[in-house]
Amino acid sequence: MKELTLPNIELPEDAEFLRKEIREFLNKERKQGSFEPKCDTWLGGYSAEFSRKIGHQGWLGMTWPKKYGGHERSALERFVVTEELLAAGAPVAAHWFGDRQTGPLLLRYGTEEQKQRFLPLLAKGEIYFAxxxxxxxxxxxxxxxxxxxxxxxxxxxxxxxxxxxxxxxxxxxxxxxxxxxxxxxxxxxxxxxxxxxxxxxxxxxxxxxxxxxxxxxxxxxxxxxxxxxxxxxxxxxxGWKQSLAELAYERSGPERFMSTYPLLEELVRRLSDSDSDYAKIAVGRLVARLWTLRKMSLGVAGLLEQGKSPEIAAALVKDLGTEYENEIIKVARLLIPSNPSVTAESSFDALLAQAILHAPGFTLRGGTTEILRGIIARGLGVR
Ligand SMILES: Cc1cc2nc3c(=O)[nH]c(=O)nc-3n(C[C@H](O)[C@H](O)[C@H](O)COP(=O)(O)OP(=O)(O)OC[C@H]3O[C@@H](n4cnc5c(N)ncnc54)[C@H](O)[C@@H]3O)c2cc1C
The missing domain is CATH 2.40.110.10 (Butyryl-CoA Dehydrogenase, subunit A, domain 2)
Structure with a gap:
């Protein structure tokens, strides 16, 4: 069997400054009522106004050349922005595909005219792609x-x-x-x-x-x-080769293990006074897995930054990540008595309902689990 190794990436200090900046921005937006945290907002949380604000902050097209409206920052800084937006459950669906994969696709394969026409609008959060x-x-x-x-x-x-x-x-x-x-x-x-x-x-x-x-x-x-x-x-x-190149971007980002993160955060908040060892162990396990997935996803981001196409590692992140998103739901239901409903007043019940109802799609979208496992097995030489 072949080995699969990922680089151990540490975030630079600049990226941590950026984290502080984006957290302040998101807290302010939330206080002003521009959004309420929800699960799976990278696919379901549409707000053109919010996407334009993110563009205005310089957080779209972050790694692209300045001549196309980008900001020439590192993939790791982009990673921080992405994970903070997901952690906050912010409405980012409008710009998500464009920023994540259409922009990189056009940069790699687009004509000069296409780049000049579309990339600056993408970076401003003014044009959306399906x-x-x-x-x-x-x-x-x-x-x-x-x-x-x-x-x-x-x-x-x-x-x-x-x-x-x-x-x-x-x-x-x-x-x-x-x-x-x-x-x-x-x-x-x-x-x-x-x-x-x-x-x-x-x-x-x-x-x-x-x-x-x-x-x-x-x-x-x-x-x-x-x-x-x-x-x-x-x-x-x-088109086939080009579409495959997009998949490493599509499968390895933090959205593949953070769709239900707002529920995890609410679960931890609810359990903050709990003395239950069982609850502590269950939550500790979830947090440890989150940390591991994050390390793996960062490793893939590092390889993408080096111009590599880590399809196998990306497939692995998506497979393990989507399983993890479902595990958060299971643990939340076990630990807290609930009455999940999307219209519930309790934020725990509302987040749980969103997570449960969106969950069937996690392991299908972007390539099903069975297909991903086939890719991983072939890549490791065991199939
Ligand atoms: C929330 C969500 C959002 C989506 N958004 C988009 C989008 O924006 N754009 C877009 O183009 N698509 C989108 N999709 C579609 C998604 O990419 C497909 O659902 C996915 O590729 C699977 O295709 P299918 O639904 O036709 O299932 P099928 O391919 O028919 O598969 C059915 C079942 O058979 C299994 N199977 C199929 N082939 C094999 C095999 N060779 N070996 C083992 N098992 C196999 C699959 O794993 C699956 O369990 C979205 C899906 C969801 C759920």
Whole structure:
């Protein structure tokens, strides 16, 4: 079996100064009533106003070049901002995908014109992106996508549908994986990524409601949608390789183990007067696991900063992290008598209900547990 090692990353002093700054900002925002902590806000907590404020603070596009509106700070400083936003349960969904993966994707593969057009708006928190990968008949087996883009003059004509598209009803653009050449011997070939304007004629966005009743994801139907040829990202036919490169960003960040962190914090607050050794041990275990996951996630951030593509380690963080998010729910239910409801007045009951109702998605989104374990096993040479 091959070894999997991650660098031991310590946060520099600058990053800790930044932590203080962002905590002060978040406390102030909370006191002013701009948000109430919630679970899973990186997918469900939409506030364009809040995203613009984060952009104004210089906390979006943090690592990108200044000439594209970025701030040329380190990936570790970005890590601190990310974990503080998640810990606070702040409404960050509007900008999340754009800051996490569309920006890096465009920096790596986009044309100069695309970079100049989109990155400064992303860094200001003024433009939002959805991810158009999954289709009604294509989820884990992503290379089987059947949405097609056909060339007609200087345009692409796109037909097909995407499903489970988070935030498409708020987003301006969708990074859409399409087939630009017929399926050949290798189905991973002939795929491309297109920047699709979600307000274009021929696009219908239908809501799919969560168990909480919230409108979070959608079905996006594309009928003869015209897309200018310069909206292709990178090289035609290289969409598979480019999409895979995005996954290390998508799978390894603190959002993969902190979706239920606001519940953990409330649990600790509730137990602060408890004398129960059982409760202390259970919470101690949760905190120790959190620390380990954080170390691993930081290690992946360190490798990404060095320009590496740590797909296997990223898959491991997501697998262990999502299991952990569910464990917080289990422990919270065991330790505190509760009556979970999203409309509950008690913040513990409300956070618990949000966590329970969002939990089924944790191990599915961004690659299911079974698929991730396959990647890890192959990477370690045991499959
Ligand atoms: C909250 C949430 C948000 C999402 N947001 C987005 C989004 O913004 N954009 C987007 O494109 N998609 C999004 N998705 C979709 C997500 O990426 C897919 O649900 C996921 O890739 C799985 O695909 P599927 O649902 O078609 O399940 P399937 O692929 O049909 O899988 C069904 C089951 O079979 C198992 N399985 C499948 N293949 C194998 C195999 N080879 N070996 C072992 N087991 C296997 C899976 O693990 C799973 O348990 C979101 C999903 C959720 C839950």
């Amino acid at each position: 991810i158009g990968l999954s289709e009604p008949n294509s989820g884990s087996d992503l290379a089987s996508v059947s949405t097609r883009a056909k060339k007609s003059g200087n345009k692409w004509i796109v037909n097909g549908s995407k499903i489970w598209t988070s935030g498409a009803h708020h987003a301006h653009y969708m990074i859409t994986l399409v087939r630009t050449a017929p399926v050949g011997d290798k189905k991973h070939e002939g795929l491309s990524q297109i920047l699709l304007d979600l307000s274009a004629p021929g696009i219908t966005i239908r809501p799919i409601h969560l168990m909480t009743g919230e409108h979070h994801f959608n079905e996006v139907i594309m009928e003869d949608v015209e897309v200018s040829e310069d909206m292709i990202i990178g090289k035609e036919g290289e």
